[in-house]
Amino acid sequence: MESPYARELHVAIGAVQAAARISQSVISADDKGVVEKADLSPVTVADFAIQALLTSTIHAAFPSDRFVGEESAAALRANPALLDRVWGLLQEHRDSPSCHIPDSPEQMCEMIDWCGSGAPDAAAPRVWVFDPIDGTKTFVRRQAYAINVALLAHGREVLGVVGCPTLPADVAGPATNDTRDPSGRGLVIFGVRGHGAYVRALLPDGDEDKAPVRRIEAHAATATAADLRAVSCYHLLDSGVDEAHKEVHARLGIADPGCDFLSWALRWVSLGLGLGNVTVWVYRKRERVGKIWDHAGAMMLFEEAGGKITDVDGKDIDLTVGRTMSANHGFVAAPRDLHDTVLKTVHEVLREQGKANLLA
Template sequence: MDSPYSHELKIAFVAIQRAAKISQSVLAQVDLGVLKKDDLSPVTIADFAIQALLTATFHAAFPSDKFVGEESAAELRENPVLLERVWSHLQQGADAGGDAEANGLCWTPESPEQACEMIDWCGSGVPGGVGTGRVWVFDPIDGTQNFVRGELYAINVALLEDGKQVLSAVGCPNLSPDATAPLMDNSLDPEGRGSIVFAVRGYGTHVRQLTGSLGDVSVRAIPRHAEEAPTLRSVTCLNTLASGLEDVHITAAERLQMPFPGCNILPWVVRYVALGLGLANTTFWVYNTRARLAKAWDHAGAMLLFEEVGGKITDVDGRDIDLTAGRKMATNYGFVAAPKNLHGLVLRTLQDVIRQDGRIEVIGSGA
């Protein structure tokens, strides 16, 4: 795909390939170094190592750019053994090699201390808005619970300019580039190729296999299947997360006469991959409280995969998604993604169900 961001994509591809090798080397170990964060989600040495790798690589290529990522290095500084394990995997990743071009583009921190510093660049970073320029947003392992279980997970790389998505590159180390619906958490690539799904605003969504240099692998453009869609096909997270009003989701799907759950996937980024690839074209999520806020790295960039095939994404109130609000998306409540021609129907139906349910106030009026 020719675009003004061809160089950024080249960097993203090699960085994701090396990040995938780190994730796989960590996965091969019995003890994943699992900790518990304040929000009780698991985090492993893979998250820390990959965030450090991505930051070092993109900083070397674009030294004026800023960064946002999920992790901070506080746990590493308090746990020298864990830091040593992270550093060991970073060094192993650097020694894993690759073609000469990849080796010249992919960088690792120069020391454990610098690795912590770069992780914290992300951990204290904010997406920003108008006038803030270029900000890279990383989720080093999206779907860490799946990762620990050997199921589908993603490495999310996004570029924002003045708070707007302009580039998305998502590495899915165990998802086939030829995946078919219904996609489930355990729908692993039988050939072990993995995939990268990527998009640039105005240039469409594409998919390639994870391995191989850009000149050696085929790239498939995804048709704009979500601009005018005849039916609704769901991707959701049924019976997996307690953060949503599951009965509201089920009732709304019944009223929309939409088979449910369809694709059933835990990680948000992989759900957007399913939407982008056309394995589904609709998802909605009503949090069980308005105090629950989404996190930028779970959505930034990955949403572009669906928007570039014609899809529309708002929150449950019908507001546009605002990535400038901060690390947590404080101006949005929940998500509604659907084909552009059917988004209004999905939004109105979901809001009607929420009103009748009565647990959550509906602020929007539909579209």
């Protein structure tokens, strides 16, 4: 891909390939080193190792850039056995030409904490955002997950790379948490703002040129009302207003279920690939907000395919307010020319169901 971010893309894809190999080694293990965080969500040894690998690799190439990521190293500092296991995972990839490994366990923790304490900033020229394992709950069940990498320039997404180790490069919809790549490779989807989105198989170091790269057509730019297909999370989360989502789909003539993923990055990937073209997500509580690492970069891939994304109020998504996306409530994504119709339907359904309090 010819773009102003060719080197960044090369480095990020190489790092995601190495991260995918770490995740694939851990997902097959019975003991994934699961730790419960303060918000009761799980984190595994793969989350820690991948966040360290991504940060170290990109810092080595772009030492002035800043980082935001989901994890902190507090659990590693408090648990020497867990720390040793994560450090050991990274040592298995020390000779990989596509990544850079921290020099010591102490530096590994420091780099993880660069992300864990980082925040986006509209004034910052460049900030990388990582979700080392998006969909940890399904990852521990050996189901679908993603590795999400984004680059923000002054708060705006300019690059996205998502590794999807369970999905085949020729995946057809509707895909779900149980969809598996029989080859065991997975796919990587990537794009640069204004230069389109592309997909190819994940391959080992040195074999990248053997994988054909496919440019994703701007399918959402030509979609009609009859083409609408849903991407959502069905029955796995209690944070969304399922009854509203179901009624919106019904009124728009969208068959349920469509693509079904717990991971937000995989939902955006599904939209980018054209496995679906509508996502509606209304949180049950107005104060519930998204987290930047679940969305940044991955959502841009759908926009590169002709999609439009706002929150439930119709506001543009703001990635500059902090680690949580407190300026927005929920998401409405649809083909650009049909977005107003979908958004209007969402508002009608919420008011009719007595949920107008969920609108601004």
